[in-house]
Amino acid sequence: MENKKLLQSILEKADDMIGDVAYGQASKIEGVEIEEGKVTGDIGQRHLEALLDSFEDIMGEAAYGVFRESIREVYKEDSTVKNVDLPNKAVPKEVRAEKFASAL
Amino acid sequence: MLPLSFLGHYFWAALIFLSFYAVYRKYQKNQIEMLKNFYMFFLVWSVGFFLPLASIITAGYYLESNTLMSLGYVLPHFFAFVSIGYLWKVQSAINFPEYSKLFWLFVAYGGIVAGYGLYVMPEVSVVQGSMSYGSSLLSMMIPLGMTLSAVLISGSSFYSAYITEGDSRKKLGLIGIGTLIALVLASVMNNMGYEVLGGVMNLLWISIFLSVVYWEKIRGKIVSWRS
Numbered sequence: 001m002e003n004k005k006l007l008q009s010i011l012e013k014a015d016d017m018i019g020d021v022a023y024g025q026a027s028k029i030e031g032v033e034i035e036e037g038k039v040t041g042d043i044g045q046r047h048l049e050a051l052l053d054s055f056e057d058i059m060g061e062a063a064y065g066v067f068r069e070s071i072r073e074v075y076k077e078d079s080t081v082k083n084v085d086l087p088n089k090a091v092p093k094e095v096r097a098e099k100f101a102s103a104l
Numbered sequence: 105m106l107p108l109s110f111l112g113h114y115f116w117a118a119l120i121f122l123s124f125y126a127v128y129r130k131y132q133k134n135q136i137e138m139l140k141n142f143y144m145f146f147l148v149w150s151v152g153f154f155l156p157l158a159s160i161i162t163a164g165y166y167l168e169s170n171t172l173m174s175l176g177y178v179l180p181h182f183f184a185f186v187s188i189g190y191l192w193k194v195q196s197a198i199n200f201p202e203y204s205k206l207f208w209l210f211v212a213y214g215g216i217v218a219g220y221g222l223y224v225m226p227e228v229s230v231v232q233g234s235m236s237y238g239s240s241l242l243s244m245m246i247p248l249g250m251t252l253s254a255v256l257i258s259g260s261s262f263y264s265a266y267i268t269e270g271d272s273r274k275k276l277g278l279i280g281i282g283t284l285i286a287l288v289l290a291s292v293m294n295n296m297g298y299e300v301l302g303g304v305m306n307l308l309w310i311s312i313f314l315s316v317v318y319w320e321k322i323r324g325k326i327v328s329w330r331s
Contacts, residue, residue, distance in 0.1 A: 093198060102272060
């Protein structure tokens with residue numbers, strides 16, 4: 001569930017930076033369906049990883065910033081988002097710290 | 105009869121190995137890299153540092169070999185710094201992912217310490233049941249390296265505590281305190297020959313780390329005890 005919320009948030013933030021290209025890139029990923037700007041379908045780890053790769057090609061390091069901001073935002077409402085398994089620099093420090101401390 | 109000091113080293117090796125196993129069990133439930141590096145810290149500290157320290161020095165003592173006694177002191181310190189490197193990996197994954205390769209700096213420092221130790225071969229002896237490590241630059245290099253590592257690692261852990269809340273803040277704060285005690289107080293005490301105080305410090309940091317690992321159980325007991 002958190003993956004879908006996260007993907008939605010990422011697309012909204014990326015839309016502010018690169019416009020419709022964000023949704024276009026996401027819809028190219030197999031298994032990601034977007035209807036009227038809303039993400040549907042079963043979103044998993046691989047979809048997020050594929051989107052990060054795709055955004056990195058377009059935005060460079062800024063892609064990680066988009067992911068960090070989105071995770072930070074979703075985390076305020078849903079702490080399970082800390083379990084998302086993405087490269088460290090795509091996840092905010094406080095979420096990484098929380099992930100380690102809560103796993104102990 | 106084995107000197108008490110040697111028995112102490114076997115005891116710390118066993119206790120830290122149990123700590124490794126406790127963290128390893130957590131890792132089995134949640135296979136994240138940070139937990140893996142945390143259990144590697146305990147595993148290398150136990151099997152790479154305390155166990156060879158105890159066993160090689162014991163062999164040297166019984167065989168009356170000064171060379172073995174010196175090797176037993178020098179070589180395990182390489183693994184002590186490797187172990188600290190794993191603790192750095194935990195902190196770098198949280199706060200400084202771009203600096204995770206600093207792990208190799210800890211390995212290199214361990215190599216320098218061991219290399220210099222092999223060059224000077226400090227005289228290790230037992231005086232009234234306690235270890236004496238002679239006087240060489242090594243007695244300064246080891247605590248200095250550990251203190252600098254402690255500042256870096258515990259500072260990072262305190263910062264993590266600052267940016268989190270609730271139980272996570274407490275756990276990360278305790279890890280910071282435990283790191284300072286393990287790498288500064290215990291290390292300095294043991295290298296200066298204050299073995300009892302060093303032992304107390306060892307017991308303290310291991311207890312602190314274990315209290316973090318068994319946090320839920322301890323909290324549950326405190327709650328049931330209060331009610």
